[in-house]
Amino acid sequence: GENVEQHPSTLSVQEGDSAVIKCTYSDSASNYFPWYKQELGKRPQLIIDIRSNVGEKKDQRIAVTLNKTAKHFSLHITETQPEDSAVYFCAARYNAGNMLTFGGGTRLMVKP
Amino acid sequence: DAGVTQSPTHLIKTRGQQVTLRCSPKSGHDTVSWYQQALGQGPQFIFQYYEEEERQRGNFPDRFSGHQFPNYSSELNVNALLLGDSALYLCASSLDGGQSGELFFGEGSRLTVL
Numbered sequence: 001g002e003n004v005e006q007h008p009s010t011l012s013v014q015e016g017d018s019a020v021i022k023c024t025y026s027d028s029a030s031n032y033f034p035w036y037k038q039e040l041g042k043r044p045q046l047i048i049d050i051r052s053n054v055g056e057k058k059d060q061r062i063a064v065t066l067n068k069t070a071k072h073f074s075l076h077i078t079e080t081q082p083e084d085s086a087v088y089f090c091a092a093r094y095n096a097g098n099m100l101t102f103g104g105g106t107r108l109m110v111k112p
Numbered sequence: 113d114a115g116v117t118q119s120p121t122h123l124i125k126t127r128g129q130q131v132t133l134r135c136s137p138k139s140g141h142d143t144v145s146w147y148q149q150a151l152g153q154g155p156q157f158i159f160q161y162y163e164e165e166e167r168q169r170g171n172f173p174d175r176f177s178g179h180q181f182p183n184y185s186s187e188l189n190v191n192a193l194l195l196g197d198s199a200l201y202l203c204a205s206s207l208d209g210g211q212s213g214e215l216f217f218g219e220g221s222r223l224t225v226l
Contacts, residue, residue, distance in 0.1 A: 001171075006154075034214070043116075043202065043217040044155065089154050099145070099168050100215065102154030 002027040002094045006103025013080050014111050021106045023090035024072040032093040033066060033073045034100070039086045047088075048075070080110045114139060116205050116218035124224045125193050133188040133221045137205030143167075144186040145215065146178060147202040155202055161186050190223075198225045 003026040013019050025033075031052040036044035050057045050064045050073065057064050061080075066073040077084055087107050091100040117136045125131050137144050143162045147155035157170035161180035180186045184205075190197055200222050204215040 004154075036217075043219045045217070046214055049214070091154075099157045099160060099170070100155075101157070105152075105154050 002030060002092055002101040004090060004092050004101050004103040006090050006106055008106060009104065010107045010109070012109045012111065015080060015082060017080055019075075019077045019080055019084070019108055019110075021075045021088055021090070021108070022072060023074070023092075023103050024070075025092040025101075026071070027092070027094040028068075028071060030071075030092040030094040033064070034091050034093075035064060035075050036089045036091065036102075037086045038089065038105075044089060077108075080108075082110050082112050084108060085110045116203055116216050118201075118203050118218040118221050120221055121219065122222045122224075124226060126226050127193055127195060129193050129225075130189065130191045131193060131223060133190075133201050133203075133223075134185065135188070135203030135205075135218060136185045137203075138216045141205035141207050141216070142184050143206045143208070144180060144184065145204045145206070146186070146188045147204065147217075148172075149200040149202055149220070151199070158188070193225045195225050198223060 006023045034049035037047045038044045048062050048064050050066050061078045063076040087105045089105050090103040119134050145160040146158040149155040158172050159169040160167045164180045175191045177189045200220040202220045203218045
């Protein structure tokens with residue numbers, strides 16, 4: 001089955017700096033890669049996603065890049081703010097059944 | 113428009129007991145997936161229900177079972193509880209048997225097994 005690895009497990013940045021979280025996946029048939037943000041005690045919320053026919057996608061301060069050849073994808077957050085502090089999860093879907101395989105998560109801390 | 117709702121929000125059980133968790137999908141969604149999230153880890157797929165049938169299953173034992181009702185709501189049942197079953201159980205809904213891509217998660221049911 002699919003295996004997703006996520007790095008780093010924790011990331012601390014100063015407010016205004018950029019943050020980058022990286023994930024690799026194992027199954028070349030994976031075709032959908034969402035990123036979820038989970039605040040303490042809350043549900044995971046989709047912040048951005050990308051499909052395998054696209055190399056990059058942006059939404060304001062958030063961007064995701066996908067390298068299908070290397071089987072890795074990354075989340076980029078620019079101009080970080082304290083409210084960006086949360087745990088971020090990457091995921092991959094390798095068939096049409098919508099089963100997601102999640103990475104282990106990255107705890108992002110943005111210091112004011 | 114109500115999102116995904118789950119009940120109960122918290123519960124405590126003892127080893128060997130059985131538990132039933134409930135989920136109502138987002139309005140208009142027909143597919144329900146269940147995930148287990150242990151503390152400090154990413155969610156792990158348990159199974160997915162579509163058209164009242166289990167459509168996909170992750171690497172979980174038969175102690176984990178489920179059901180989907182005609183109104184698309186779903187239940188997750190866990191028998192013979194183990195300490196390791198302590199986790200946040202997340203329900204996620206989607207559309208068209210999962211073809212739409214995006215999953216919407218509920219707030220979860222936090223199960224503690226003593």
